[in-house]
Protein backbone atom coordinates (compact mmCIF):
# COMPACT_ATOMS: atom_id res chain seq x y z
CA UNK A 1 0.00 0.00 0.00
CA UNK A 2 1.37 3.39 -0.95
CA UNK A 3 0.61 6.21 1.49
CA UNK A 4 0.98 9.77 0.22
CA UNK A 5 0.73 12.64 2.69
CA UNK A 6 -0.34 15.92 1.09
CA UNK A 7 -0.62 19.36 2.71
CA UNK A 8 -4.37 19.70 2.31
CA UNK A 9 -7.50 18.46 0.56
CA UNK A 10 -6.91 20.63 -2.51
CA UNK A 11 -3.46 19.10 -3.04
CA UNK A 12 -4.96 15.62 -2.65
CA UNK A 13 -7.57 16.46 -5.28
CA UNK A 14 -4.90 17.73 -7.67
CA UNK A 15 -2.70 14.66 -7.20
CA UNK A 16 -5.53 12.21 -7.82
CA UNK A 17 -6.96 14.20 -10.75
CA UNK A 18 -3.46 14.03 -12.26
CA UNK A 19 -3.46 10.23 -11.85
CA UNK A 20 -6.85 10.03 -13.57
CA UNK A 21 -5.53 12.21 -16.40
CA UNK A 22 -2.50 9.94 -16.81
CA UNK A 23 -4.77 6.89 -16.93
CA UNK A 24 -7.04 8.48 -19.54
CA UNK A 25 -4.05 9.32 -21.73
CA UNK A 26 -3.06 5.61 -21.68
CA UNK A 27 -6.62 4.30 -21.86
CA UNK A 28 -9.13 6.91 -23.07
CA UNK A 29 -12.19 4.75 -22.31
CA UNK A 30 -11.06 3.80 -18.80
CA UNK A 31 -13.82 2.83 -16.37
CA UNK A 32 -13.59 5.18 -13.37
CA UNK A 33 -15.31 4.14 -10.16
CA UNK A 34 -16.39 7.22 -8.25
CA UNK A 35 -17.28 7.78 -4.62
CA UNK A 36 -19.70 10.24 -3.07
CA UNK A 37 -19.46 12.26 0.15
CA UNK A 38 -17.61 15.53 0.67
CA UNK A 39 -14.07 14.18 0.50
CA UNK A 40 -13.76 13.47 -3.25
CA UNK A 41 -15.17 16.84 -4.34
CA UNK A 42 -11.68 18.43 -4.71
CA UNK A 43 -10.79 15.56 -7.09
CA UNK A 44 -13.83 16.24 -9.27
CA UNK A 45 -13.16 19.99 -9.24
CA UNK A 46 -9.50 19.53 -10.20
CA UNK A 47 -10.38 17.01 -12.92
CA UNK A 48 -13.10 19.25 -14.35
CA UNK A 49 -10.60 22.14 -14.49
CA UNK A 50 -8.10 19.93 -16.36
CA UNK A 51 -10.78 18.86 -18.84
CA UNK A 52 -11.95 22.45 -19.42
CA UNK A 53 -8.39 23.69 -19.95
CA UNK A 54 -7.75 20.90 -22.46
CA UNK A 55 -5.03 19.27 -20.33
CA UNK A 56 -7.10 16.08 -19.99
CA UNK A 57 -9.38 14.50 -22.57
CA UNK A 58 -12.13 12.69 -20.68
CA UNK A 59 -14.54 12.51 -23.61
CA UNK A 60 -14.42 8.70 -23.77
CA UNK A 61 -14.23 8.06 -20.01
CA UNK A 62 -16.78 5.78 -18.45
CA UNK A 63 -18.05 6.36 -14.92
CA UNK A 64 -19.47 3.86 -12.45
CA UNK A 65 -21.00 4.17 -9.03
CA UNK A 66 -19.68 2.64 -5.82
CA UNK A 67 -22.86 2.50 -3.79
CA UNK A 68 -26.45 3.69 -3.58
CA UNK A 69 -29.28 4.23 -1.13
CA UNK A 70 -32.17 1.79 -1.34
CA UNK A 71 -35.69 3.09 -1.65
CA UNK A 72 -35.19 6.75 -2.51
CA UNK A 73 -37.58 7.73 -5.31
CA UNK A 74 -36.01 7.94 -8.78
CA UNK A 75 -34.47 11.37 -9.28
CA UNK A 76 -34.19 12.15 -5.54
CA UNK A 77 -31.42 14.79 -5.36
CA UNK A 78 -29.48 12.82 -2.72
CA UNK A 79 -29.63 9.45 -4.44
CA UNK A 80 -26.04 8.68 -5.31
CA UNK A 81 -27.06 8.37 -8.95
CA UNK A 82 -28.22 12.01 -8.87
CA UNK A 83 -25.10 13.06 -6.94
CA UNK A 84 -22.69 11.39 -9.38
CA UNK A 85 -24.52 12.78 -12.40
CA UNK A 86 -24.44 16.28 -10.86
CA UNK A 87 -20.89 16.27 -9.48
CA UNK A 88 -19.00 14.13 -11.97
CA UNK A 89 -20.78 13.19 -15.19
CA UNK A 90 -22.21 16.61 -16.10
CA UNK A 91 -19.16 18.74 -15.15
CA UNK A 92 -16.94 16.44 -17.23
CA UNK A 93 -19.25 16.97 -20.20
CA UNK A 94 -20.23 13.29 -20.36
CA UNK A 95 -23.66 11.89 -21.10
CA UNK A 96 -25.70 9.46 -19.01
CA UNK A 97 -24.80 6.79 -21.58
CA UNK A 98 -21.25 6.75 -20.19
CA UNK A 99 -22.50 6.13 -16.66
CA UNK A 100 -23.55 2.98 -14.82
CA UNK A 101 -24.81 2.30 -11.31
CA UNK A 102 -26.90 -0.16 -9.32
CA UNK A 103 -30.67 0.33 -9.33
CA UNK A 104 -31.55 1.45 -5.80
CA UNK A 105 -35.26 1.55 -6.59
CA UNK A 106 -35.45 -2.01 -7.94
CA UNK A 107 -38.16 -4.25 -6.51
CA UNK A 108 -35.75 -7.18 -6.45
CA UNK A 109 -32.71 -5.60 -4.81
CA UNK A 110 -30.67 -8.80 -4.76
CA UNK A 111 -31.14 -9.23 -8.52
CA UNK A 112 -30.12 -5.59 -9.04
CA UNK A 113 -26.91 -6.22 -7.04
CA UNK A 114 -26.01 -9.32 -9.02
CA UNK A 115 -26.80 -7.52 -12.29
CA UNK A 116 -24.46 -4.68 -11.30
CA UNK A 117 -21.53 -7.00 -10.53
CA UNK A 118 -22.09 -8.66 -13.92
CA UNK A 119 -22.28 -5.28 -15.67
CA UNK A 120 -18.97 -4.19 -14.12
CA UNK A 121 -17.28 -7.38 -15.30
CA UNK A 122 -18.85 -7.07 -18.77
CA UNK A 123 -17.50 -3.52 -18.99
CA UNK A 124 -13.99 -4.90 -18.51
CA UNK A 125 -13.68 -4.17 -14.79
CA UNK A 126 -12.98 -0.95 -12.95
CA UNK A 127 -9.64 0.63 -13.89
CA UNK A 128 -9.42 3.15 -11.07
CA UNK A 129 -11.70 3.18 -8.05
CA UNK A 130 -11.94 6.32 -5.93
CA UNK A 131 -12.81 5.77 -2.29
CA UNK A 132 -13.54 7.89 0.74
CA UNK A 133 -13.66 6.45 4.23
CA UNK A 134 -16.32 6.56 6.93
CA UNK A 135 -15.43 7.49 10.49
CA UNK A 136 -15.85 3.79 11.34
CA UNK A 137 -13.50 2.69 8.56
CA UNK A 138 -16.16 1.79 5.99
CA UNK A 139 -15.51 1.97 2.26
CA UNK A 140 -18.47 2.27 -0.07
CA UNK A 141 -21.16 1.34 2.40
CA UNK A 142 -19.35 -1.75 3.68
CA UNK A 143 -19.92 -1.25 7.36
CA UNK A 144 -17.71 -2.89 10.04
CA UNK A 145 -17.76 -6.71 9.93
CA UNK A 146 -18.59 -6.81 6.22
CA UNK A 147 -17.11 -9.92 4.64
CA UNK A 148 -13.77 -9.18 3.03
CA UNK A 149 -14.93 -11.43 0.16
CA UNK A 150 -18.30 -9.67 -0.25
CA UNK A 151 -19.89 -8.90 -3.60
CA UNK A 152 -22.32 -6.09 -4.41
CA UNK A 153 -25.26 -6.56 -2.05
CA UNK A 154 -27.70 -4.85 0.29
CA UNK A 155 -26.39 -3.60 3.65
CA UNK A 156 -27.90 -1.92 6.71
CA UNK A 157 -26.27 1.34 7.78
CA UNK A 158 -24.99 1.86 11.31
CA UNK A 159 -26.56 4.61 13.37
CA UNK A 160 -23.25 6.55 13.18
CA UNK A 161 -23.22 6.52 9.37
CA UNK A 162 -26.84 7.70 9.27
CA UNK A 163 -25.92 10.51 11.70
CA UNK A 164 -22.86 11.40 9.56
CA UNK A 165 -24.95 11.49 6.37
CA UNK A 166 -27.95 13.35 7.82
CA UNK A 167 -26.29 16.60 6.71
CA UNK A 168 -27.29 15.73 3.15
CA UNK A 169 -30.91 15.25 4.27
CA UNK A 170 -31.69 18.61 5.96
CA UNK A 171 -29.98 17.30 9.15
CA UNK A 172 -33.00 15.06 9.61
CA UNK A 173 -31.84 11.50 10.35
CA UNK A 174 -35.33 10.14 9.78
CA UNK A 175 -34.88 10.93 6.07
CA UNK A 176 -31.64 8.91 5.79
CA UNK A 177 -32.42 5.43 4.43
CA UNK A 178 -31.50 2.44 6.58
CA UNK A 179 -30.60 0.27 3.60
CA UNK A 180 -28.08 0.64 0.83
CA UNK A 181 -26.53 -1.23 -2.08
CA UNK A 182 -22.76 -1.25 -2.09
CA UNK A 183 -20.03 -2.81 -4.17
CA UNK A 184 -18.65 -5.52 -1.90
CA UNK A 185 -15.13 -5.46 -0.54
CA UNK A 186 -14.29 -8.34 -2.89
CA UNK A 187 -15.70 -6.29 -5.77
CA UNK A 188 -13.67 -3.22 -4.80
CA UNK A 189 -10.51 -5.32 -4.53
CA UNK A 190 -11.01 -6.36 -8.17
CA UNK A 191 -10.52 -2.78 -9.35
CA UNK A 192 -7.09 -2.33 -10.91
CA UNK A 193 -6.14 0.66 -8.78
CA UNK A 194 -8.13 1.67 -5.70
CA UNK A 195 -7.28 5.18 -4.46
CA UNK A 196 -8.59 6.23 -1.06
CA UNK A 197 -8.63 9.91 -0.13
CA UNK A 198 -9.10 10.92 3.52
CA UNK A 199 -8.97 14.45 4.83
CA UNK A 200 -9.47 16.07 8.22
CA UNK A 201 -8.79 15.07 11.80
CA UNK A 202 -12.06 13.18 12.06
CA UNK A 203 -10.64 10.48 9.78
CA UNK A 204 -7.27 10.12 11.58
CA UNK A 205 -8.23 7.07 13.67
CA UNK A 206 -9.84 5.27 10.74
CA UNK A 207 -6.78 5.99 8.56
CA UNK A 208 -4.33 4.72 11.19
CA UNK A 209 -6.29 1.48 11.57
CA UNK A 210 -6.62 1.11 7.80
CA UNK A 211 -2.92 1.56 7.08
CA UNK A 212 -1.15 0.31 10.20
CA UNK A 213 -3.69 -1.97 11.87
CA UNK A 214 -4.36 -5.62 11.10
CA UNK A 215 -6.47 -6.60 8.09
CA UNK A 216 -9.84 -7.02 9.75
CA UNK A 217 -13.46 -6.87 8.67
CA UNK A 218 -14.01 -4.62 11.71
CA UNK A 219 -12.15 -1.94 9.71
CA UNK A 220 -13.33 -2.62 6.14
CA UNK A 221 -10.82 -0.23 4.52
CA UNK A 222 -7.96 -2.32 5.95
CA UNK A 223 -8.79 -4.86 3.22
CA UNK A 224 -6.91 -2.52 0.84
CA UNK A 225 -3.72 -3.96 2.37
CA UNK A 226 -4.53 -7.08 0.34
CA UNK A 227 -4.50 -5.20 -2.99
CA UNK A 228 -1.22 -5.20 -4.96
CA UNK A 229 -1.64 -1.56 -6.06
CA UNK A 230 -3.64 0.46 -3.54
CA UNK A 231 -2.94 4.13 -2.81
CA UNK A 232 -4.03 6.04 0.29
CA UNK A 233 -3.81 9.83 -0.02
CA UNK A 234 -4.19 11.73 3.25
CA UNK A 235 -3.83 15.32 4.33
CA UNK A 236 -1.72 16.23 7.37
CA UNK A 237 -4.72 16.13 9.72
CA UNK A 238 -5.88 12.69 8.58
CA UNK A 239 -2.25 11.46 8.78
CA UNK A 240 -1.79 12.76 12.33
CA UNK A 241 -2.11 9.31 13.98
CA UNK A 242 0.16 7.41 11.58
CA UNK A 243 3.26 6.05 13.36
CA UNK A 244 5.13 5.72 10.07
CA UNK A 245 4.25 9.19 8.75
CA UNK A 246 7.89 10.24 8.39
CA UNK A 247 8.70 7.06 6.48
CA UNK A 248 5.76 7.61 4.13
CA UNK A 249 6.86 11.23 3.55
CA UNK A 250 10.45 10.27 2.81
CA UNK A 251 9.42 7.42 0.49
CA UNK A 252 7.15 9.62 -1.59
CA UNK A 253 9.67 12.48 -1.67
CA UNK A 254 12.27 10.11 -3.11
CA UNK A 255 9.91 8.73 -5.77
CA UNK A 256 10.51 9.87 -9.35
CA UNK A 257 7.58 12.14 -10.28
CA UNK A 258 7.05 10.42 -13.63
CA UNK A 259 5.94 7.33 -11.77
CA UNK A 260 2.89 9.14 -10.43
CA UNK A 261 0.86 7.25 -7.86
Ligand SMILES: N[C@@H]1[C@@H](O)[C@H](O)[C@@H](COP(=O)(O)O)O[C@@H]1O
Pocket residue numbers: 035036037038039040066067131132133134135138139140141161165
Ligand atom coordinates in the same frame (compact mmCIF):
# COMPACT_ATOMS: atom_id res chain seq x y z
N1 LIG B 1 -21.00 5.84 1.08
C1 LIG B 1 -20.24 7.02 1.35
C2 LIG B 1 -18.76 6.67 1.34
O1 LIG B 1 -18.38 6.28 0.03
C3 LIG B 1 -17.94 7.87 1.80
O2 LIG B 1 -16.58 7.54 1.77
C4 LIG B 1 -18.36 8.24 3.21
C5 LIG B 1 -17.54 9.37 3.81
O3 LIG B 1 -18.05 10.59 3.38
P1 LIG B 1 -17.30 11.98 3.54
O4 LIG B 1 -16.24 11.97 2.50
O5 LIG B 1 -18.34 13.00 3.29
O6 LIG B 1 -16.74 12.01 4.91
O7 LIG B 1 -19.72 8.62 3.16
C6 LIG B 1 -20.65 7.66 2.66
O8 LIG B 1 -20.86 6.71 3.66
